[in-house]
Amino acid sequence: MSKRKTSSKDKQDGPLVKKRGSRLQLSDLPLDILHSVLSRLPIRQAVRTSILSNHWKRLWCSRTNLEFSFRSLVHKMGSGIPRSSISEYVFIQRVDAILKQHCGVGVEKLKVEFFPLHGEHAEHIDRWVQFAISSKTKQLIFYFECQRPTKEPYGFPFQLFDASSGSHLEYMKLGSVSLKHTANIKVLLNLKKLELEDVNITDEELKHMLFNCNALEFIGVSRCKMLTCVETPHPLKHLKHLHASHCPLLQRITLHFGLVTLEYEGPLMTLAPPSTLRNLSIKSSDFSSSLAYMLTELPSTLPRLETLTLKSEELKRANLLNTPLNFLHLRHLRLELNFVSLGARSDVLDLACLLEAAPVMENLEVHMLMGHEVGRYRKCHGELRVLPSHPHAHLMLVNITGFVGQKAQVELALHILRNSAVLKAMKIDPKPTVAGIGADLLMNGLCFLDGYKVAKKYLRRADYHGVVDVIKVRRRQVENVMPFKLIDPMWLAILAESE
Template sequence: MSKRKRNLKDKQDGPLVKKRRSRLWLSNLPMDILQSIVSRLPIRQAVRTSILSKHWKCVWCYRTNLEFSFKSLVLKKGSRIPRSHISEYVFIQRVNSVLMQHSGIGVEKLKVEFSPLHDEHSEHIDRWVQFAISSKTKQLIFDFEYQCPTKEPYGFPFQLFDASSGSHLEYMKLGSISLKHPTNISVLLNLKKLELENVNTTDLELKQMLFNCSVLEFIGVSCCKMLTCVETPRLLKHFKHLHVSHCPLLQGIVLHFGLVTLEYEGPLMPLAPPSTLRNLSIKSSDISSALAYMFTELPSTLSGLETLTLKSEELKRANLPNTPLRFVYLKHVILELNFVSLGVRADVLDLACLLEAAPIMENLEVHMLMDDRLGRYRKFQGELRSLPSHPHSHLMMVNITGFFGQKAQVELALHILRNSAILKAMKIDPKPSVVGVGVDLEMNGLCFLDGYKVAKKYLRRADHHGVVDIIKVRRSQVENVIPSLLIDPLWLAMLAKDE
């Protein structure tokens, strides 16, 4: 269209009017959406939104998740202020300020995590408990990481609860707190999950507490230095899961009918699990052979076991019975094994007996820490051993970590690969995902590269269905690199906690 024709058309249609696009301001969103957005911010940033405008002043005040810690209240991005430089009174002042401004309505979760707090601050902490009660909090977490042995730990005020206020609490975690004489624990009518860590409580007090919480489903007890015995509630029909770890004076665990899952970590002690137990996790430095423990020390009452996790140091070779068929319902096996001594005759290939011992096993995880000085498999070490064929018709998933390519490791992986009729995936990771207490992590990082090369050479050749997934390791990743940096940091954090 020519310029003259366009001008003529403009005159006929009238002058052009530019239409303004309406702008969508964040403040125009519905209040429930704004509150949802602010709830995803750390508490310190959420409170700061109140200075934006009058409209924003009260948005954060209906936040349902209140978490107070050094990181959320004090630490700024890029700041290097150590926690020890922050006075507990500064922390208390900031918590009090937030709670005073909050609406006190509909708080789902109240979490306070700060190590210097103890009994001298009970006046303030009691007010936080009262806030939780009045706001009908469902999840209450007080973890003070007690680090002052000369100070008396904070005593939890059960006396503040009554039958109506205690009925709202569903989950409670207490750390570094005293629970002496919990006379009013019976008012926590809907408490489903209870976690106690480094808590001062006696056997009788704990038993009384558990007996009176009628709908409890989960109990976690860890690092409680006064406990000598943990007994599961006898009359609680909902109770299914018990976790006990690192209680130094513990001498016994009394288990009653109804328990489904037991997790225990610490010195080995006799267990008599009920026949209802389906999931068992035992992590103990007292176990010198995982297979020997499975076949000779696990109670006969575990005939219905479906999931088994064992963590041990392999210090000897197991003398297995001639007919190891035992775990007829076992579906998932997780082994965290530490082969660290050159003088030990433990044989990784012995683990192949699990194919016969657990005929309906569907998932097998073998996490190994090997001595890297043994080196990768080479032909001068002799031909690879092969065991009699034992086809397995249920195993679908296999995960092997810490595969350094040592001879017995190759033999085990090949045996599983050849005998698993419906195997869908076998993951081979040369990097270990499990470490043991006192283990030197300054191993030669090239052992990870060796594991990758050996797996690629021998397992890929035997993989006729494309199920083997080998995690690739390059020389540039491991050469001149501290091997511990290549290990899953989650496992390293767990090791530091154990030590």
């Protein structure tokens, strides 16, 4: 067999990577690919590549993302090393050692997340801030969590920034720090995203901080215990998204024209959002009925709402007499409802009115947590109710979770199925995705099996277009098993937080 002749073009361009015999070496790859590979490794593992050879010795030093945490610097899978066994100064020494070896330029992201750090470590943390400044870091994240109430939180040193160095920051997240002297902050000119969590900051200090942040697109405040009002000093023309949650003293949110998305979690307050608002998420324990709140309070103030999320514990059945139904632009509705306290007085068929309330809705999610007072539907519970027909010409996707086969749940699902002219998919999941105190009232895992059997019997029978997808539950999976052991771990984390 004749060998292929090497063209002059092949000789000129050369191979993409060098060959050593018939084997390709990882170190022969272009530098930009190697840097990309190293950036995907935890920082501890990236540094360890320096022992491979002289070629690898300094490669990690140009890493663009530096993330320092217990997991990235200390934790080893299966080692069983407790977080409490690592002192603050061991952590500080490891961070310092890495920053000293880094080339100090082109850092896109610097993240330090280690809960025990506080004000007494200011000298070291200030040094990391100076590194971020000199390396022109774009994303700066300092997330601590003061575990010792007697210790002062770290005071973030805005005085280290000037107009030049501050202009590089585009994203900043600060957790469990103190912000003082914010009246002198005039350097965050290109900051697009700001998140403050458990930060000691007053209303006036926040306004001063935001005064020159004219490029801001997102503001997030969470667990800020001193805030009573979230208000920008003047309209920020680029600000589109505001998130506020678990600020116990918060009484007012002043929203300026241009805001598109609002996420709020906490005690219910009067909202006067601008007409530009398109997306709203409210999670509150103050609703007596989220359905009544949604249909009586929101349509008049949010006529152009397109997506809506409501999460609450239902304490009262909605009174829908003379209720205005005019969500004329709503396309995506997500309800997270805990009916445990309402018990047998609940009637989820009330939710059927949503087809009339939102005539252009395309995506409907109903996530329920039900008590055990009303069991799965049986013939002895009476005939299934059928509401007057109300064809819906836009609804395409429906997702119902926590479907344990109760009569009103069956009636609601059938009403949606029969009246949705262009429905493409209806997902029915017996397991709940809603967290809430009272989940343990579910007797045992067999309630999920009940939901699966009822959905299969009644919904599949009425499904003439093959759009119903019932998540399968087997007896051997749920028999003699408490429900909390069958639910996704993410759900359990949310439940623990709510309690």
